[in-house]
Amino acid sequence: MKHYFSFLILYLFALTANAQIDNKNKSIAIPAIKSEKDSASANVLLLSKPLNNNTVNGISIPKMNTTLNFPKKEFSMFGEKFGNPGELYEDRLNKKSKDLKAEMGLGAKGSTTDQFFGNFKTKSKFVRVVYRDFGLQDGDLIRVLVNDEILEFRVLLTNSTKGFRLDLKEGFNKIDFLALNEGYSMPNTAEFHVIDDQGNVIAGNQWNLSTGVKATIIVVKE
Secondary structure, three states, rough: HHHHHHHHHHHHHHHHHHHHHHHHHHOOOOOOOOOOOOHHHHHOOOOOOOHHHHHEEEOOOOOOOOOOOOOOOOOOOOOOOOOOHHHHHHHHHHHHHHHHHHHHHOOOOOOOOOEEEEEEEEEEOEEEEEEEEEEOOHHHEEEEEEEEEEEEEEEEEOOOOOOEEOOOEOOHHHHHHHOOOOOOOOOOOEEEEEOOOOOOOOEEEEEOOOOOOOOEEEEEOO
């Protein structure tokens, strides 16, 4: 009897423990509450309306100008207008050359008007006319004319003396020296002498000429 009573107590204890475990594993279901309005009928967020009269909360907003008006100016790579880019290069090169000459003291601007060195009388049958570049030998070129006819078409002036013999005619014998360039050390520079048939110097001078300018002497045969 005693053993039966003990078994019954154990059995009841086991049932109670099992019931507590099952009670812990069970979840509590929360019943769904149906919405009074269908979600499909909910108001959709609308885009904000544009501001009227450019105001926000009573504060005026300045109007934005989306078109920027710039002064129209023709684009140029060179700043100056040249028909050909080569003209710009040549112009700059000439300017640079002149500036360099001025910095190095290689010469100043020569005479831009024709130079007349006077009349010289002689009884000689002929004269010798000699000339040379008295300054820097820089490629000066001249043309020699006698009585307006070309005697020497193109002469390169050097530091060595060059010249020609001129048989004189009665009266005036005009000799012109025309500067064809100014070399790289401007201006065109030279000195000349006129020597009679006895070896006497009857005339002499120097010139400093710009391109295209003449130096003239006249030998008069008596």
